Amino acid sequence: MESSNIQTEAFLEKPQHKIMPKRVLASRIFFIIIGSILMGVGIEEFLVPNQILDGGIVGISIILSHLSGAKLGYFIFLLNIPFFYIGYKQIGKTFTLSTMLGISVLSITTILLHDVPVFTSDLLLATVFGGIILGIGVGIVLRFGGSLDGTEVLALLFSKKIPFSVGEIIMFFNVFIFISAGFVFSWNRAMYSLIAYFIAFKVIDIVIAGLDESKSVWIISDQSEIIGETILARLGRGVTYLKGEGAYTGDTKKVIFCVINRLEEAKLKTIVEELDQTAFLAVANISEVRGGRFKKKDIH
Secondary structure, eight states: OHHHHHHHHHHHHSOOOOOOOHHHHHHHHHHHHHHHHHHHHHIIIIIGGGTOOOSHHHHHHHHHHHHHOOOHHHHHHHHHHHHHHHHHHHTOHHHHHHHHHHHHHHHHHHHHTTTSOOSOOOHHHHHHHHHHHHHHHHHHHHHTTOOSOTHHHHHHHHHTTSSSOHHHHHHHHHHHHHHHHHHHTOHHHHHHHHHHHHHHHHHHHHHHHOSSOEEEEEEEOTTHHHHHHHHHHHHOOOOEEEEEEOTTTOOEEEEEEEEEEGGGHHHHHHHHHHHOTTOEEEEEEESOOOSTTOSOOOOO
16 A cells, blocks of 8 residues: 555656646647648749659659659658558657648648749749749758658667768758759759759758857856956846866866857957957857846946
8 A cells, every 4th residue: 555655756756747828729739730830832833843852752753753744742642641650659749740740731732833934034034033942941840849851750760770960861862862863854853953952051041040049158267357347348148157276287267158149250259359369269050049147238
């Protein structure tokens, strides 16, 4: 009886899965649908009519659609079905449902747009704008917890069994697809496809990280307090002092840590150089900042 009570208490103490608030759920569904529609527009109105490919399962679907004459949306959905199960096992239920929603909307969008007149037949314009629109759509879906291609899930599974990262596996997979495109369409189209993929890749990063990318800054200096006060006064950014010890000298120093945006980086470097030219300064990109006192203070 006592053992049963202990097990019950242990179960109650475990963190339970929280139900997502309705407002957050509605927001996620809305943006995944919007992102999926945008990707469908980029594919069906810019890339596919000009025989330009995307990477991943969508790229394979484009080739199969071209060879068979069947609509692209059917292949996108059918080829992704195995990855729903893999995603559920490897990542979780929420991700899988979000991905199913996104891929379903993407498939339907490409089917509905199949007979709609294309926006442009100019290869360069189709490559650039198709890549941009596709990148925005994919970025939105990824930002709200979904995916529009099973390649990422497959790469995650393989990365646990072979000595390659997820990014390297996806890159290898896409190189194979673009080489295949060269044989099916032409090498000219394969090169345009590579350009569109690169544009989409960079746009995805921008959508996920945001235009106002933040940077973390670490400063080690004998003038740490003066530098910290100056950063607060001239940049309006709060700083945190950490205790550090040199492994070689054994000297104790104050380490300054703060978060700035990329527009403030040059000014911060100027401040540090003015006050201590021998200071150690390290700057790194960070994709997201939450909590704390990151909000900028007034500059006096």
